[in-house]
Amino acid sequence: MKNLTRRRFFEDSVMAAAAAALPAPLFAEIAQPVSPGEKLTVAIIGCGIRGKAHARELSRLPEADIAYVCDPDLDRADEVGALLSGELKRPMPKKVQDLRVILEDKTIDAVFIATPNHWHALAAIWAMQAGKDVYVEKPVSHNVAEGRRIVQVAHQLGRICQTGTQNRSRGSLAEAIRYIHEGNLGEVNLARSIIYGGRGSIGGPTDCAMPPRCDYNLWAGPAPLTKLTRPRFHYDWHWMWDTGNGDIGNSNVHSIDICRWGLGVTGLGRSVMSYGGRLGYTDVGETPNSQVGIFDFGDKTIVSETRGLKTAPFHPAIKAMWFFYGPGGIIAETGLYDPEGKLIKAFEGKSESHFANFLGAVKSRKREDLHAEISEGHQSSSLCHLANISYRLGQPATVTEAQKQLGELQVHEDVKETLDRTRHYLVEAGVDLEKTPMRLGRHLRLDGDREKFIEDPAADALLKREYRAPFVVPEEGAV
Numbered sequence: 001m002k003n004l005t006r007r008r009f010f011e012d013s014v015m016a017a018a019a020a021a022l023p024a025p026l027f028a029e030i031a032q033p034v035s036p037g038e039k040l041t042v043a044i045i046g047c048g049i050r051g052k053a054h055a056r057e058l059s060r061l062p063e064a065d066i067a068y069v070c071d072p073d074l075d076r077a078d079e080v081g082a083l084l085s086g087e088l089k090r091p092m093p094k095k096v097q098d099l100r101v102i103l104e105d106k107t108i109d110a111v112f113i114a115t116p117n118h119w120h121a122l123a124a125i126w127a128m129q130a131g132k133d134v135y136v137e138k139p140v141s142h143n144v145a146e147g148r149r150i151v152q153v154a155h156q157l158g159r160i161c162q163t164g165t166q167n168r169s170r171g172s173l174a175e176a177i178r179y180i181h182e183g184n185l186g187e188v189n190l191a192r193s194i195i196y197g198g199r200g201s202i203g204g205p206t207d208c209a210m211p212p213r214c215d216y217n218l219w220a221g222p223a224p225l226t227k228l229t230r231p232r233f234h235y236d237w238h239w240m241w242d243t244g245n246g247d248i249g250n251s252n253v254h255s256i257d258i259c260r261w262g263l264g265v266t267g268l269g270r271s272v273m274s275y276g277g278r279l280g281y282t283d284v285g286e287t288p289n290s291q292v293g294i295f296d297f298g299d300k301t302i303v304s305e306t307r308g309l310k311t312a313p314f315h316p317a318i319k320a321m322w323f324f325y326g327p328g329g330i331i332a333e334t335g336l337y338d339p340e341g342k343l344i345k346a347f348e349g350k351s352e353s354h355f356a357n358f359l360g361a362v363k364s365r366k367r368e369d370l371h372a373e374i375s376e377g378h379q380s381s382s383l384c385h386l387a388n389i390s391y392r393l394g395q396p397a398t399v400t401e402a403q404k405q406l407g408e409l410q411v412h413e414d415v416k417e418t419l420d421r422t423r424h425y426l427v428e429a430g431v432d433l434e435k436t437p438m439r440l441g442r443h444l445r446l447d448g449d450r451e452k453f454i455e456d457p458a459a460d461a462l463l464k465r466e467y468r469a470p471f472v473v474p475e476e477g478a479v
Contacts, residue, residue, distance in 0.1 A: 163377025171349025246287030317341030
C-alpha cells in the first residue's frame with residue numbers, strides 16, 4: 001500500500017520504557033501529503049457511547065477503512081464490531097483489548113480515541129510516537145501537564161491531532177463567531193457556558209462486580225487500581241477524580257471551548273475560582289454535581305455553570321449552552337437575540353463532518369486545516385482542570401462568605417448575580433445550605449505562559465498526577 005511507505009517510521013528506535021513494550025522513535029519519517037482519494041486505515045480505541053458514535057461517523061466516510069476496535073472490556077469491543085458489520089454494513093474489524101497491539105501495526109494510519117478521560121493523553125502520545133495521527137475526544141487530558149505534553153509531542157513529531165470538540169465544524173456557529181470577531185456585537189466582555197442536566201445519584205458505596213470480560217489492569221492504565229465501589233462500572237468513572245473530571249470536563253468543555261473561541265482569548269488566563277458541591281444526595285461520587293467556574297482573562301470573563309439537580313432553564317426564551325453579551329445583543333447557539341430573547345437573526349453556514357475534517361488534514365499534512373487542532377483542545381480542557389483544582393482546594397462557606405470573596409475579584413460584575421442564581425437554584429432543588437454548605441474554591445492566580453500557579457505549591461501539585469507503571473506519560477523532552 002502506498003500510504004504505508006509514506007507514513008512509516010525509520011527502523012531505528014528506542015524503547016520508551018521496557019515495561020511499556022512500545023517503541024519511541026528517535027526519528028520519525030516526515031509524512032507526505034497523499035491523494036484525496038486514497039484510503040486511510042484507522043482504528044477506534046474505546047467502545048463506549050463515544051466509540052459507537054465514532055463508528056457511525058466513520059462508516060459514512062468511504063476514505064476510512066476501520067481495521068480495529070479496541071476496549072479492555074471485550075464485550076464492548078464485540079458490540080462495536082457487530083454494529084459495524086451489521087447495521088453499518090462495514091467489514092468486521094479485528095477486536096483487541098490492548099491498544100498497544102494497534103500501535104505496533106504499521107498499517108494503521110490514524111487512531112480515534114474514545115476511552116475514559118484518564119487514558120486520553122497517554123493513548124494519544126503513544127500513538128503519535130508510533131507514527132499514527134490522532135483524533136482524541138474531549139477533554140483531551142486528565143490534567144493540565146499531560147495536555148501540554150500531547151501538544152508538544154504532536155508538534156515535535158509533525159503529527160496531525162484533532163480534538164473531539166465537533167461544534168468547531170458547524171458552519172452556522174463559525175458564522176456567529178465571525179460576526180462577533182468582526183465587531184458587530186460591539187465590545188464583548190462576558191461569555192457563559194451553561195450545562196443544565198439532571199444526573200442523579202450514582203449510589204454506593206458498594207462492592208462492584210467487574211464486567212466478566214474486562215481486564216481491569218488495562219482499563220485503569222495510568223490510574224491506581226483502587227477498589228471499585230460504584231454500582232455501575234462503565235460511565236460513572238466520570239465522577240471519580242482518579243479517572244474523570246466531573247461534568248465541567250464531560251459536557252461543559254464543549255461550550256467553554258466555544259466561549260474561548262468567541263471571545264478570542266488564548267492561554268489559561270490570569271486567575272480562576274470555582275464553587276459548588278455534590279449536593280442534594282449522598283453517593284460515592286467525588287466530583288461536584290453543581291459547579292460554577294470563573295475564568296479571568298483580564299478585560300474578558302468566562303463563567304461556566306453546571307447544574308446536576310432539577311432546575312429552571314437559564315433563559316426563559318433562549319435554549320442554549322453558550323451566551324455572548326454585547327451592546328448589539330446576545331448571541332446564543334447560532335442565533336442573534338435582543339435582550340428580551342427575541343430572535344433577530346439565525347446564522348447560516350456550511351458544516352463539515354468533524355471526522356472528515358480530520359481525515360482531510362491527515363492527507364494534506366496541514367495542521368492549519370484542522371478545525372480543532374490539539375492546542376485548542378488543550379487550552380479548553382485545561383480551563384476545566386483549573387476550575388476543579390480551585391474547587392478541590394476550597395473550604396465549606398456560607399453564601400455571605402462567598403459573596404464577600406467573589407466581590408473582591410476583578411472580573412465582570414455579573415459574577416455576583418451568578419451566585420444569587422446558584423443559591424436560588426439549590427434552595428429550589430431542596431438543598432439546605434445551612435446544613436450542607438457549598439464549597440468555595442481557592443482564588444488561584446496564574447502564570448499563563450508557564451501554565452503554573454503563582455506562589456501556590458498545593459495548586460501546582462494538582463496540575464499533574466502520579467502514574468502507574470508502565471502506563472506513564474513521558475516527561476517533557478522525552479519524545
